[in-house]
Amino acid sequence: MTAFSTRQVQAGFVPGAVQNSAVPPIYQTAAYEFASLADAADIFALRKPGNLYSRSASPTQLLLEERVAALEGGASAVGVASGQAAVAVTLLALVGAGGHIVSANQLYGGTVDLFQDTFADFGITVSFVDQDDADAWRAAVRPETRALFAESVANPVAQVLDIGLVADIAHDAGVPLVIDNTVGTPYLIRPGEHGADFVVHSATKFLSGHGTSLGGVVVDQGSFDFGAQPDRWPQFTAVYPRLGDVVLWERFGIGQAFAALVKTKYVHDLGPSLSPFNAWQILQGIETLDLRVARQSATALAVAEHLAKHPKVAAVHHPGLDGNPWHALAERYLPLGVPSVFSFDLNGAEDPDTQARVGKVIDALEVVRLVANIGDARSLVAHPASMTHSHLDAAQRAAAGISLNTIRLSAGLEDPADIIADLDRALAHA
Ligand SMILES: Cc1ncc(COP(=O)(O)O)c(C=O)c1O
Incomplete structure (x- = not known):
């Protein structure tokens, strides 16, 4: 693997693929033309990769996803319209109605709003604990818990999380640890190296770096095995009706199934899509x-x-x-x-x-x-x-x-x- 600074400016981009451009272009188009109806059907059914409609993704966004995954040392990533959307779609995909999250108290205020207000409307409950209290994390876990959540370095008081400790508690409970690494940045800390399974970013902040563009990214580290306890994770291990008889875990496997679910269900249905222009601005920011x-x-x-x-x-x-x-x-x-x-x-x-x-x-x-x-x-x-x-x-x-x-x-x-x-x-x- 190349060094961090090399990945920052190169990961995922194949120069010359289109019009010899040395720098990633912006694909500012709402939709993509298909070569044939058969081709369109294959792309819609995810039997074949290909550009479809910019609510799902644009090539500029796909490159951003690959680059952030490369910086975090992850397996795949999904770009969305904001950091708030990244936190929301990640936890909707992991938790779902009737599910429960254990979260640190030390959080960005918008995340608290999402957890205690909007998630409650969706039938998702959240228990808040002091992030430094290992016993409180353990005691808050319930049978319906599906994720632990915290910030690597919390906004605004900069409490540093003992990620390894909380990752062990999550894994003992059979659930993934989701870390918001917005303040930390993948340059200073890569939560996946300490046991986090999913890493979310408000790309609006340091990744973009110039205060111009909203965006969010979630990285799947490819570490959490949803197949180990298939009954707990039917969204991955049972038939996914919208793709016919496909089981996402079988078709996409570890490191890719989560992104497939987030994109084809939550981003597709709720629509918090990343604009190609903002994806490009964030890519530009990441270079420095x-x-x-x-x-x-x-x-x-x-x-x-x-x-x-x-x-x-x-x-x-x-x-x-x-x-x-x-x-x-x-x-x-x-x-x-x-x-x-x-x-x-x-x-x-x-x-x-x-x-x-x-x-x-x-x-x-x-x-x-x-x-x-x-x-x-x-x-x-x-x-x-x-x-x-x-x-x-x-x-x-x-x-x-x-x-x-x-x-x-x-x-x-x-x-x-x-x-x-x-x-x-x-x-x-x-
Ligand atoms: C730590 C953290 N996470 C998430 C968000 C939400 O990101 P956005 O404003 O891009 O929706 C913010 C925004 O301030 C944040 O500071």
Whole structure:
């Protein structure tokens, strides 16, 4: 296998296949013309590979899937319209009505919304546990549990997951571990190497890298054997009626059956398809992933070290800092650096005036921008309690490590001295 940086720019692309283009083209077409009706029928029945309709996939998307799978060391991948869609279709395919998920408390707020609200409408229940509590993970597993879920490095407080530990608990329970590696990025951490079976990304963040395009990807590591307990996984091991007498596990096997189900059922029926243009933008971003992430991580650590000494800052939640509760896990799981998304708490009590006090600091920033995004080339802040995590109640926020004084920062590519000077200027308003 070639090195990470080589895979970043080359994996999956065959140059010259069409019009000698050296760089992947955008196939901006809604549909594809078939050579014959017999050909169309074979492609629709998945008897033969081929382009069909862009709700299913485009060649630009297929290349993105191959590239992200190559970066995560996975067997196959599915690209979708957003990270939110990637989490949703992955768990719908694994769990289904009547099923149960055990999830970490420490999650992006949109995932909490999906788990406790929309999934409840679909008859899927979720138990939330402290991600560091192995006994809580084990105790929450039920006979109808079909997946364990967590983020490799959590948004926004940057708790580092002991992936190997949770993977062992999942596998003892006979279910796969799904890891959201959006904040981690495959450059800094590949959850599959530590036992995760499925890895999801909001490609909107570091993979795209420039804040231009929404996208999501799920990678099947090819490690989970749905055939070992066939009664638990009828979606793979029983006849799949929409393809006649086909059993996905027999036709596609380990590493491919999951993608076949996600594409032919959930993306096909619900329609969260990735636009070819966005797939292309994300491919473009991936070509510089390692360079950006290394620089942003170094910048974030420098900013965190500065904030840790600042008299207006009560706490800095960056696992690269000595004394952070996840420092040892960061050293074990993140040898190339800690991700550039972290949080810090301003001094002060949590009271009805806190938001206004935090607003004085945030509104005074000039270089660092107030934006509900992360992984952009620009440095961004957010106030999780009133933005990304505003649907959580106080107990849920506390369990995720978020207070009313917490500000999330995603370090960009600006000069670190400008970011630090901007924060110092704004903190004078605290
Ligand atoms: C960790 C994580 N997962 C998933 C998502 C959802 O991704 P998207 O906004 O692309 O739908 C986000 C978005 O902020 C995120 O931070």
